[in-house]
Amino acid sequence: MSLDAVAFRKTLGCFASGVTIVTALADDGSPVGVTISAFCSLSLDPPLVLFCLNRNSSHRAALTHGNVCISILSEEQASLSSRFASKSEDRFAGLDLDPTPQGIPAPAGGLARLDCRVVSVAEGGDHDIVICAVEAATHADEKRPLVHCQGAYHGVHPLG
Numbered sequence: 108m109s110l111d112a113v114a115f116r117k118t119l120g121c122f123a124s125g126v127t128i129v130t131a132l133a134d135d136g137s138p139v140g141v142t143i144s145a146f147c148s149l150s151l152d153p154p155l156v157l158f159c160l161n162r163n164s165s166h167r168a169a170l171t172h173g174n175v176c177i178s179i180l181s182e183e184q185a186s187l188s189s190r191f192a193s194k195s196e197d198r199f200a201g202l203d204l205d206p207t208p209q210g211i212p213a214p215a216g217g218l219a220r221l222d223c224r225v226v227s228v229a230e231g232g233d234h235d236i237v238i239c240a241v242e243a244a245t246h247a248d249e250k251r252p253l254v255h256c257q258g259a260y261h262g263v264h265p266l267g
């Protein structure tokens with residue numbers, strides 16, 4: 108029996124996830140970035156994380172080698188998530204940036220940030236699984252994460 112594509116997407120959408128923006132520099136030096144929720148921790152020692160990028164992404168070349176920055180968005184940053192998923196908007200126009208020491212542009216003011224180097228890329232169907240070594244990690248304790256599930260953005264609140 109073949110899987111119904113809409114049902115599959117909706118089922119996966121029940122898994123609540125944080126939202127990141129993965130940024131890098133293209134070969135011509137221009138900044139690139141994509142909204143990614145398929146992000147997870149992989150290893151503590153050595154420190155590794157991974158994200159999954161659609162193989163049709165226009166920024167596949169820049170985001171699958173060299174230095175990348177993974178910004179974990181706070182609940183105030185839903186509009187940034189939409190901007191970095193949009194084909195029509197200039198994603199970096201007027202954006203307040205806080206570049207990494209390697210010169211990778213990253214949005215300022217997020218919940219947390221991982222300065223990374225891509226160490227390997229595996230094929231995962233129509234996505235690339237991009238494994239990154241983490242070279243620096245920072246976070247802001249006072250902020251709360253942006254969450255995406257069931258097709259909408261949410262904040263988190265403690266239970267009990």
Ligand SMILES: Cc1cc2nc3c(=O)[nH]c(=O)nc-3n(C[C@H](O)[C@H](O)[C@H](O)COP(=O)(O)O)c2cc1C
Pocket residue numbers: 126140141142143144145146159160161163164165166188189191192193194255
């Ligand atoms: C909340 C959210 C989560 C997303 N997660 C992913 C993801 O994990 N991997 C991915 O390749 N695209 C993801 N996307 C879609 C990309 O952001 C979007 O298709 C991409 O920015 C298209 O532009 P590009 O061709 O410049 O990559 C997500 C979009 C949104 C709004």
